Amino acid sequence: MSEAEIKRESVGTVVIAGAANLAIAIAKLVAGLISGSAAMLSEAAHSVADTTTEVLLYLALRRAARPADTRHPFGYGKESYVWAFLAALFTFVAGAGFAITHGVTTILVHEHTGNYLASYIVLAISFVIESISLARALRQVRTESRRWRTTPHRFLRFTADTTVKAVFLEDSAALIGLLLAGAGLGLSHLTGDELYDGIASILIGILLLVVAGILAKSNISLLVGRAVPERLHHEIERELACLETVARIDTLMTMQLGPTDILIAAKVDFHDDATGADIEAAADEAERRLTERYPEIAYVFLDPTRSLPGAIGTRARRTQDEQGRPVDQGATGQS
Template identity: 55%
Template sequence: MGGKSGESLGTVLVAGAANLAIALAKLIAGLIGGSAAMLSEAAHSAADTVTELLLLVAVRRSGRSADRRHPFGHGKSGFVWAMMAAVATLVGGAGFSVTHGLHEISHGEELSNLTPSYVVLAAAFVIEGVSFLKALSQLRREARRHDVNPLRLVRVTSDTALKAVLFEDAAALVGLLIAAGGLLASQLTGSALWDGVASVTIGLLLLVAALILIGSNLSLLIDQAAPEGMEAGIRAVLLEQPEVADVVELLTMVIGPGAVLVAAKIDFWDEAGAAGLEIACDEVDRRLRDRFPEVEQVFLDPTPTRR
């Protein structure tokens, strides 16, 4: 899990540095032009910077080794900090954008020099694009390793840092296009209404992204099972063992980013004997870990089936 944590850490660092630089540039351009959409984008990037700091904590905390008080590791602490990061996006980005946009729609503040805003939006799109492509590259590598579609992987992955960066960068790119459209429409019509509408739209976009991430982390915190495809593969490995007659019950639980616990009640053939049963359990444990690197804990309970 250390390699994946290091890769996610690099992805988060790139995104955090990009958001900090972009937030300052957007703030200056927004103050010069008097654009609510630009100030909303500045708040968006500032919230994303705070989010990346919290994700850094999430990656570092989840990577800590197991100890006596935490025998299954500290993986779930990563989900807690990642959910706090999503809440920061919800409150800091979405809340400011919607309220500031509504204020401009109702009061109609006058726009002035918008050239710096267009320059900053173009530069921000390039920087956010680089950050998004890095996260997308990591996603594709992991998808190839698991032999699944990248879109499916981003939906079921327990690597919350990677998922957060992907969602936030995608929302940032769309938000930049919305802000540019709002500025252009206001400039062409001479009305600040469209700039305010763009600000509200950016806020709603952030709201959707934040709620998705909050829901994802909440599910992981309340003992989410491994993906169905992985569970089916685990069951198949168990049934392939010659000493196994049946899998009475199979339970899985995500215990951290890229970490899964497997607990199964197994009906072994009576002919296996005590020594054969021990060897079979050891072999099943090894095969599960070889086939699924995410499997970190395996518990097998010999349980006879009523036949």
């Protein structure tokens, strides 16, 4: 799948999710106002938050797709994380805040009109629509995970395409929220006690808090300048080390510049008998190999350098692992 196809797939996933959430939000709001159910109104707020999120994610994709210019030579890829972070923040404040507040109010006041039929119908229809949206997001996750030769779980954990991650998590949370709303509504209907409706509303709010927190953390990490996953780092390192004129990869640094752009910078110790022409040819070969294998690699910078005294092997030095623990600078084993 080409980079353009990946972008179109992400845009399609976001647009479909946004349209579904908008229709569901209106239906939930009407049903919530008719029934007076806190859980239904919380679900309406949930869908409104998701719809706003999809609009922001669509904006993120469009803004990030702008070409590089003199003021932004590496492009606008990181801007997508700004809008995605704002989307997570909106979910945190508007969706979770309303759901928890309204749930507490319902428990304290115990007000309900007792009209449940409209809520049950909307919940059922919403579940079907959300399932369709989630199925599309899941299809994209599986396609992308196969392309990166990893599992869907690891892809979602490490992907730099936070729009796909956001849609998948939000659609999953939406289905769980519908089940919670249905359970709270049903228990309140059976017992006549609005406590269960209020508890369901609070649980929906907590669910939104968890999703917003995960997405906010991921986008902050990418904004700061996250490296590629460890497995990909080692594969890039091996490709560079296989070049004939390379004696050692002294330091290898990577950074996600956007959902589909990766920057690679390495200090490389070439063999002492390598000429300037040999080094230039090796740099060209390195870029060709890496971009052929991983089209997302947009920039490859190699800095010829002498290895530090006592350095052994061809493995690149790293200052710390993914958990922040110091790594032996002369280690040659895979971390």
